[in-house]
Amino acid sequence: MSFPLLLLFGFAVLLLVLLGWVLRAPTRLAKSPADPALADEADRRNVTYFPQVKQALAADDFAFLASRGLPLLARRVRKERRRIALAYLESLRNDFLKLWGLARVIASLSPEVGVAQEVARLRLGLTFALRYEMVRITFLLGLAPLPALGSLSEVVGRLAIRLEATMRDLGERSALAAQLASSLDGRGLDTP
Amino acid sequence: MSSFPPYVLLLWAGSALAQLIVLVLLVPKGKFRKLPFFAAYIALGLCQVAFLVGLYSAPELAKDTIRNLAWYSECITLAAQALATTEILKVTLRPYQGIWGLAWRTLALTSTVVLLLVAMATRGSWDGEKWFEINRGYHLTFATAVIVCLLLIRYYSIQVPAAYKMILAGFCFYSCTEILINTVLQALLKTSFYAYQPIWQSSTMLSFIVALSIWAAALWQPFPVEARPRTPPSDSIHQRLSPEINERLRELNEKLLRLWKMEARPQ
Numbered sequence: 001m002s003f004p005l006l007l008l009f010g011f012a013v014l015l016l017v018l019l020g021w022v023l024r025a026p027t028r029l030a031k032s033p034a035d036p037a038l039a040d041e042a043d044r045r046n047v048t049y050f051p052q053v054k055q056a057l058a059a060d061d062f063a064f065l066a067s068r069g070l071p072l073l074a075r076r077v078r079k080e081r082r083r084i085a086l087a088y089l090e091s092l093r094n095d096f097l098k099l100w101g102l103a104r105v106i107a108s109l110s111p112e113v114g115v116a117q118e119v120a121r122l123r124l125g126l127t128f129a130l131r132y133e134m135v136r137i138t139f140l141l142g143l144a145p146l147p148a149l150g151s152l153s154e155v156v157g158r159l160a161i162r163l164e165a166t167m168r169d170l171g172e173r174s175a176l177a178a179q180l181a182s183s184l185d186g187r188g189l190d191t192p
Numbered sequence: 193m194s195s196f197p198p199y200v201l202l203l204w205a206g207s208a209l210a211q212l213i214v215l216v217l218l219v220p221k222g223k224f225r226k227l228p229f230f231a232a233y234i235a236l237g238l239c240q241v242a243f244l245v246g247l248y249s250a251p252e253l254a255k256d257t258i259r260n261l262a263w264y265s266e267c268i269t270l271a272a273q274a275l276a277t278t279e280i281l282k283v284t285l286r287p288y289q290g291i292w293g294l295a296w297r298t299l300a301l302t303s304t305v306v307l308l309l310v311a312m313a314t315r316g317s318w319d320g321e322k323w324f325e326i327n328r329g330y331h332l333t334f335a336t337a338v339i340v341c342l343l344l345i346r347y348y349s350i351q352v353p354a355a356y357k358m359i360l361a362g363f364c365f366y367s368c369t370e371i372l373i374n375t376v377l378q379a380l381l382k383t384s385f386y387a388y389q390p391i392w393q394s395s396t397m398l399s400f401i402v403a404l405s406i407w408a409a410a411l412w413q414p415f416p417v418e419a420r421p422r423t424p425p426s427d428s429i430h431q432r433l434s435p436e437i438n439e440r441l442r443e444l445n446e447k448l449l450r451l452w453k454m455e456a457r458p459q
Binding site: 005107111118 | 288289290291294297328332335336339342343345346347348349350357361364365368371372375376378379
């Protein structure tokens with residue numbers, strides 16, 4: 001089989017695989033807690049804990065424990081704190097995925113979707129995914145990449161700001177449309 | 193007609209019967225009114241079968257003329273296939289104006305890129321196999337465009353009614369198998385396709401029957417009820433959607449503002 005034909009064959013198989021994947025029911029990535037109050041609390045917690053995580057991973061504590069002649073304890077503490085940092089990283093990812101999902105909902109409801117905005121968001125998602133994997137692997141290897149973790153928090157924060165602006169804009173537009181509709185219903189008469 | 197082996201004729205009859213069943217299934221509850229292009233595509237398929245039977249039974253026509261006329265009829269059904277698919281996508285994405293705008297632009301771009309790639313890949317190898325190359329190029333473009341659209345739909349978590357999803361899946365499956373069949377036959381049989389026409393005929397017919405079975409299963413499913421009243425579109429859409437959007441946005445806004453306040457608060 002010549003190379004172009006092989007390429008065509010591979011592409012057709014890829015299309016079939018993609019078709020199967022696309023038609024599969026989407027799976028939920030993050031389980032939402034049954035209690036809405038808990039969900040709110042979880043939303044509140046995840047992004048804002050960076051200073052604490054940063055403090056937990058600071059070298060001072062480990063140096064102090066080592067200087068006191070407690071290397072075993074230092075190692076245990078380091079292991080525990082790494083576990084906490086990994087949990088923080090995971091929750092940061094959940095935050096990002098939630099915000100990303102919200103952005104998609106907003107885009108699907110919007111009467112006009114800008115290609116540039118969508119591409120930018122996709123790029124943001126890919127950047128986050130790449131950084132997330134890099135940071136996670138570095139953590140698993142036993143290192144503490146604080147600057148990278150900080151930039152991940154920044155990505156989530158930036159996305160939240162953009163989303164807020166978009167939602168405000170959409171809200172204003174919808175309110176205007178609703179106002180227009182109600183004034184049309186009342187045939188221009190203001191009713192109390 | 194006598195030049196074809198009995199199993200090809202049997203498959204041909206099977207495909208005609210399956211098309212007839214699909215067409216009949218489109219009638220109850222006025223399903224054909226919801227998807228007129230799809231109904232027209234199936235009807236055209238049936239007409240094509242009748243046309244081909246007449247064509248292959250005419251002894252006075254030259255082989256080349258028969259072949260060209262058969263491919264011209266295929267062009268018509270392929271155009272109808274593209275229209276039917278666009279119709280389903282449009283019906284599905286109608287409430288999502290923004291996404292539909294994005295989808296058709298993406299489709300145009302993807303189709304142009306794939307067409308250019310196909311033209312480049314098949315340049316200079318058109319002798320005697322022109323129609324097969326065009327056919328494969330079309331199916332390649334078509335399947336890629338549909339998959340891209342389905343990916344967009346999935347990405348934006350848009351709910352597609354099961355019946356429409358199955359119809360799109362049938363189209364896509366048929367196109368993918370056409371590409372595979374054409375490619376494998378070209379690679380394995382080396383020499384001219386025409387020497388192996390029965391193999392090509394039976395394999396493509398078989399994949400078409402599978403697609404028809406998927407469509408028949410899709411038509412058993414209930415079609416979504418048209419929720420949109422037939423009043424001036426822009427006002428009615430806003431009147432219906434605005435309260436829903438506002439409610440949702442208020443909810444989201446509140447959540448995000450709370451999150452944002454927490455983030456902005458000095459530690």
